[in-house]
Amino acid sequence: MKSLAIIGSQWGDEGKGKITDLLGLKCDVVVRYQGGNNAGHTIIVGDKKIVLHLIPSGILHDHCTSVVGHGVVFDPEAFNTELATVEKSGINVTPERLRISGNCSVITFYNKLLDGQREAKGPVKIGTTGKGIGPAYEDKISRKGIKLKDLLDYDLLLEKLKSNLIEKESLFKNLYNCDYPSAEEEAKRLFELGKSVAPFVCDTFSYLDQCRQENKKILFEGAQGVLLDIDYGSYPFVTSSNTSVGGVFTGAGLPGGMIEEVLGITKAYTTRVGEGPFPTELFNDVGEFIQTKGGEFGATTGRKRRCGWLDIPLLKYAVKSSNLTSIALTKLDVLSGMDELKVCTGYKYEGRELDCSYPGIDLSKVEPVYKDMKPFADDFKGEQSPELKEYISFIEEEIGIPVGIIAYGPERSEITFLKDYFNN
Ligand code: GDP
Numbered sequence: 416m417k418s419l420a421i422i423g424s425q426w427g428d429e430g431k432g433k434i435t436d437l438l439g440l441k442c443d444v445v446v447r448y449q450g451g452n453n454a455g456h457t458i459i460v461g462d463k464k465i466v467l468h469l470i471p472s473g474i475l476h477d478h479c480t481s482v483v484g485h486g487v488v489f490d491p492e493a494f495n496t497e498l499a500t501v502e503k504s505g506i507n508v509t510p511e512r513l514r515i516s517g518n519c520s521v522i523t524f525y526n527k528l529l530d531g532q533r534e535a536k537g538p539v540k541i542g543t544t545g546k547g548i549g550p551a552y553e554d555k556i557s558r559k560g561i562k563l564k565d566l567l568d569y570d571l572l573l574e575k576l577k578s579n580l581i582e583k584e585s586l587f588k589n590l591y592n593c594d595y596p597s598a599e600e601e602a603k604r605l606f607e608l609g610k611s612v613a614p615f616v617c618d619t620f621s622y623l624d625q626c627r628q629e630n631k632k633i634l635f636e637g638a639q640g641v642l643l644d645i646d647y648g649s650y651p652f653v654t655s656s657n658t659s660v661g662g663v664f665t666g667a668g669l670p671g672g673m674i675e676e677v678l679g680i681t682k683a684y685t686t687r688v689g690e691g692p693f694p695t696e697l698f699n700d701v702g703e704f705i706q707t708k709g710g711e712f713g714a715t716t717g718r719k720r721r722c723g724w725l726d727i728p729l730l731k732y733a734v735k736s737s738n739l740t741s742i743a744l745t746k747l748d749v750l751s752g753m754d755e756l757k758v759c760t761g762y763k764y765e766g767r768e769l770d771c772s773y774p775g776i777d778l779s780k781v782e783p784v785y786k787d788m789k790p791f792a793d794d795f796k797g798e799q800s801p802e803l804k805e806y807i808s809f810i811e812e813e814i815g816i817p818v819g820i821i822a823y824g825p826e827r828s829e830i831t832f833l834k835d836y837f838n839n
Pocket residue numbers: 423427428429430431432433454455456457458459709710713714745746747748749822823824825
C-alpha cells in the first residue's frame with residue numbers, strides 16, 4: 416500500500432497524532448492538508464510529551480518528509496513558536512524534511528481578532544479555538560486571502576492587506592469597537608515572520624506528484640474529525656474546512672482515487688470540545704469518570720472535553736461519508752474496569768428510528784437508543800477477554816469494516832496492529 420489517509424471519525428481528538436507517529440515509521444512522507452493550528456496532536460515518547468498543531472506528526476522520524484499542503488491555513492507566528500519547541504526537544508528540522516506550500520492561506524492578525532470578537536460578542540458562540548481559522552478560510556473563499564508566498568514581497572503584501580482591511584475596518588470600528596493594527600503594521604509583522612518561514616516554502620504539489628511517481632509511501636494526516644466537517648458536520652458547530660476524506664484531494668493537491676486505505680481514528684467512547692449537539696453526552700458521574708481517567712482536556716486550548724458513550728449512527732455516517740476502510744479503536748484502557756458499558760445503536764428522530772446519521776439531521780433533537788454491553792476489565796497484557804472481543808466485534812459488525820488497530824494507552828508501545836498497514 417502506497418497511500419493512506421488518517422481521518423478523525425468523531426469530533427476530533429481521537430488519537431490521530433499517536434497513530435500518525437506510529438505509521439510514520441513505515442512511510443516516507445506525512446502530509447497535513449486542511450485545518451491549521453486549531454489541531455492538537457499529542458505524541459508521547461518516553462517521558463516526553465510533544466503536541467503538534469501545524470507541523471505534521473511525521474517530523475519525529477528522521478526518514479520522513481513532512482509536507483504542509485495548500486489547503487492548510489497557516490499562522491506564521493504560531494509556526495515559529497512550534498518550530499522552536501520541536502527543535503528544543505532535539506528534532507532536527509531542515510527545509511529538506513519540512514516543505515510548506517507557498518499557496519497556504521495565511522492567518523492574519525485580523526482573522527484572529529475577528530474570531531475572538533465574534534465569540535465574545537456575536538449572537539452564536541461556536542466555542543472555537545480562537546486561532547482565526549474560520550475568518551482565514553472566509554478570506555480565502557472570498558478571494559481576499561493572503562497567501563504564504565505573498566509574505567516574501569513587502570509591496571504586494573501591503574497592497575493586499577489594505578484591500579483586505581477595507582470591509583473588516585468597518586466591523587472593527589462600528590460593530591465590535593475594538594483596536595486593530597494598521598495595514599502597514601500588519602504588513603511589517605508578517606513580512607518579518609515570512610523571512611523565517613521562507614526556507615521551508617516550496618511547490619508541494621509538484622513535490623507530492625514526484626513522490627507518487629517514485630512510488631513513495633504517503634500518509635495524509637487529517638485534523639479534527641468528520642463531525643466537524645464544514646459540509647458533513649454538525650453545522651454550524653463545526654470547523655471551516657473539509658475534515659472528511661474529500662479534503663485530501665483539494666487540500667494536498669492529489670487527484671481523486673489516489674488513496675488506497677482510509678483509516679478512521681475512533682475513540683472507544685465519544686468526546687467533543689466547544690459548543691454544539693452531542694447525543695450520547697453523559698452529564699453524570701460516569702461522564703466525569705471518563706473525562707478524568709481519559710485525561711480529556713483539549714490539547715490546543717486546555718478546555719475540558721465533554722464525554723459520552725460510543726455513538727454508532729455517527730460512526731456509520733463517518734464510514735460512509737469518508738469511505739473509511741478500517742478503523743483504529745483508541746483509549747480502550749479508559750473503559751476497562753467500568754461497572755457499566757453502553758453503546759448507542761440508533762436514534763429516535765421525528766417519529767422514526769434511524770441507525771445512521773445523515774447530513775443536516777438535527778442532532779440536538781435525537782434521542783439515543785442504547786445497548787448494554789458486558790463490561791470488560793482487561794489489562795491488555797495477554798489474551799483479550801471475551802467481553803472485550805465482543806465489544807470490538809460488535810462495532811465491526813455494526814459499521815461493516817474491520818478494526819485494524821487497538822490502542823490502550825498513550826505510549827508508543829500501547830497498541831496492537833491487527834492489520835498490516837503500508838506493508839502489503
Ligand atoms: P488527536 O487530536 O486526534 O491527535 O488527539 P489528541 O492528542 O488531541 O488527544 C488524544 C489524547 O489521548 C492524547 O493525550 C494522547 O496522548 C492520548 N491517547 C492516544 N491514544 C490513547 C490510548 O489508547 N489510551 C489513552 N489512555 N490515551 C491515549
